[in-house]
Amino acid sequence: MLNNRFGLTNASLFKWSVTLIAAVLCISLIVFEGTKATVKINIDGKQETIRTHAKTVEQLLTTQDIELKQDDLIQPSMNTAISNGMQVTWEPAKTVTLVVNGEEQTVSTTVETIRELLHEQGVKIMERDEVKPVKTAKIEDGMNVVVTEAFELPIVIGGEEKSVWTTSTTVADLLKQQGVSLDDDDRVEPDLQAPITKETKIEVVRVEKVTDVVEVALDYAVVTRNDSSLSSGEERVISKGQEGKVKKTFEVVIENGKEVSRELINKETVRESKDRIVAIGTKSTNQPIISRGGTAVKEFYVKASAYTAYCKGCSGKTRTGIDLRANPNVKVIAVDPNVIPLGTKVWVDGYGYAIAGDTGSAIKGNRIDLFMPSSAAATAFGVKNVKIKILE
Numbered sequence: 001m002l003n004n005r006f007g008l009t010n011a012s013l014f015k016w017s018v019t020l021i022a023a024v025l026c027i028s029l030i031v032f033e034g035t036k037a038t039v040k041i042n043i044d045g046k047q048e049t050i051r052t053h054a055k056t057v058e059q060l061l062t063t064q065d066i067e068l069k070q071d072d073l074i075q076p077s078m079n080t081a082i083s084n085g086m087q088v089t090w091e092p093a094k095t096v097t098l099v100v101n102g103e104e105q106t107v108s109t110t111v112e113t114i115r116e117l118l119h120e121q122g123v124k125i126m127e128r129d130e131v132k133p134v135k136t137a138k139i140e141d142g143m144n145v146v147v148t149e150a151f152e153l154p155i156v157i158g159g160e161e162k163s164v165w166t167t168s169t170t171v172a173d174l175l176k177q178q179g180v181s182l183d184d185d186d187r188v189e190p191d192l193q194a195p196i197t198k199e200t201k202i203e204v205v206r207v208e209k210v211t212d213v214v215e216v217a218l219d220y221a222v223v224t225r226n227d228s229s230l231s232s233g234e235e236r237v238i239s240k241g242q243e244g245k246v247k248k249t250f251e252v253v254i255e256n257g258k259e260v261s262r263e264l265i266n267k268e269t270v271r272e273s274k275d276r277i278v279a280i281g282t283k284s285t286n287q288p289i290i291s292r293g294g295t296a297v298k299e300f301y302v303k304a305s306a307y308t309a310y311c312k313g314c315s316g317k318t319r320t321g322i323d324l325r326a327n328p329n330v331k332v333i334a335v336d337p338n339v340i341p342l343g344t345k346v347w348v349d350g351y352g353y354a355i356a357g358d359t360g361s362a363i364k365g366n367r368i369d370l371f372m373p374s375s376a377a378a379t380a381f382g383v384k385n386v387k388i389k390i391l392e
Contacts, residue, residue, distance in 0.1 A: 037082050042089040054082050061090060073110035094141040098123075101149055112138060114145055123147060130167040153196065156203040159256040170195055171202055185209055187255075208254040212262070218244030220273040224325075230281025235325075241276025244269065280326060298390040302366045304348065306378035307334070309371070318358035324371055334358035334369035340390065347389040 036051035039060065054060040056079055061068060068074070073091035093108040100123055111117050115135040118125055125131060128150040133143075148167040155164055157180060168174035172192040175182070182188065185207040196202070220241040230236060249266035252259055309316045309324035316325040320342055322332055331354035333346065340346065344356040351370050360369050368388065372378040 037084040037086075039082060039085075040087040042087065052082065056081060060088060066090060070108075094139050094143075096139060096142075097144045098147070099144065100147045109139060114139065117145065118147070126150065128165045128167075151198045153198060154201050156201070158204065158206040166196075168196060171200075174202065175204070180204060183207075205255050206257075210252050210254065211265075212250045212252050213247060214250070215245055215247050215270065218246050218269070218271075218273045220244070221275045223275045223277050224280050225277065226282045227279035228282045230279060234281035236279040236281075237276070238279055239275065239277040242274040244273030245271040282326075297392055299387060300366070301385050302368050302388050303383065304351075304368050304370055304381075304386045305383045306370045306372045306381040307360075308373070308375055308378050310375075311378075320357040322357050328373040330371065331355065332357040332371040334360045334363050334371075336364050336367065339365060340368070340388075345391040347391060349387040351386070353391075 036053055038049065038051050040047060040049050041060070041064070043064065043066065050064075052060055052063065054063055058068075058079065060082055061074070068090075070093075073089070073093070076086075076088070091110045093110050096107050096109060096117065098105050098107050098117070098121060107117075107121060109117050109120060111120055113135065114131065114133060114137050117139060118131070118135070125135070125147065126149070130146075130148040130150070132146045150165040150167045152163050152165050154161055155174070155178070164174075164178055166174050166177060168177050170192070171188060171190060171194050174196060175188070175192075182204070183206075187205040187207055189203045189205070190200070194200075220243055222241070225238070227236065247268045247270050248264055249268075251263045251265050253261040307314070309328065317323050318332055318334075322330060324330065324332065331352060333348065333351075333354050333356055335342070335344075335356040335358075337356075337359065340356045342356055342359070345353070346356060347353050348368070348370065354370075358369070358371070363369050370381065372381065
């Protein structure tokens with residue numbers, strides 16, 4: 001009856017009810033939206049503006065389906081209340097493998113560059129230290145950062161020592177870093193591939209191999225020939241003789257500017273030597289004949305050496321005129337005339353009967369020098385103490 005009273009039909013009443021509900025919902029929606037806060041949110045570098053009913057920053061980020069980690073950068077803090085017009089920043093932490101002098105650790109960070117990461121981790125870097133990648137490189141998730149601290153060590157190059165700072169791990173790396181070039185013959189100690197530490201001492205020996213060619217004289221031989229037309233003791237040079245010439249080639253090794261070895265690698269005769277030929281007279285001459293016998297009037301020990309007719313500085317004739325070269329088997333000794341007068345007949349133990357017929361600059365006091373027919377015999381005798389007897 002009421003509907004009819006107001007002149008409303010059932011259809012009109014339903015339409016009016018729907019309109020009323022829609023109006024209420026619209027007003028409610030307007031009221032709901034009007035109570036949202038407007039927030040600028042920066043997510044991993046990308047910024048957008050949103051409206052939210054979230055009460056705190058944590059609730060806001062949760063509504064954005066963001067998986068939060070402990071080391072993420074969140075500004076302001078998560079328990080900060082949301083206010084209209086505020087700005088929220090979320091920067092996810094990146095995982096980095098940091099290796100310092102071989103010691104590895106995994107760290108999380110939100111800084112932008114490697115320089116900032118090292119500062120954050122308390123790693124002090126000197127200018128000569130090595131950082132890979134470079135300190136200005138941007139941090140990327142999962143990247144490796146390697147820090148090698150430089151250390152000082154001595155290096156000797158060509159004999160000159162200096163100290164250098166390096167981050168190299170092998171000898172070869174260090175030499176390359178220092179700009180040291182090597183020739184094929186140069187020697188490096190320790191080996192190029194050897195690892196280096198603070199205790200390593202590196203030496204580069206500059207090695208040079210050169211060829212040296214020298215010419216040397218080749219002595220000529222002296223050949224004697226008996227000549228019966230010449231008096232005994234008389235000599236005549238038939239051919240003067242000529243020195244030969246030999247070219248010798250040496251391989252010389254020089255280390256750090258000093259010769260250390262010389263090896264003969266070739267020998268070539270440039271000119272053959274020519275013998276010196278000397279004629280020796282064999283005509284009979286009156287030479288002293290040392291006879292056996294005689295009574296010893298005195299005997300004592302002396303220091304004895306030996307010489308030949310061709311010794312250095314020897315003329316071949318004794319002080320008393322005996323020609324030793326013409327009489328190689330004669331028994332003659334050199335004496336100090338103040339001890340044993342010249343012309344004295346003697347007997348020497350191990351030498352036999354002889355005559356004191358010569359002198360020598362080194363024969364003083366109880367010293368005698370025994371004449372020997374050859375250098376081999378003189379060398380074999382050597383120097384020794386012997387008994388000598390002075391004969392009547």
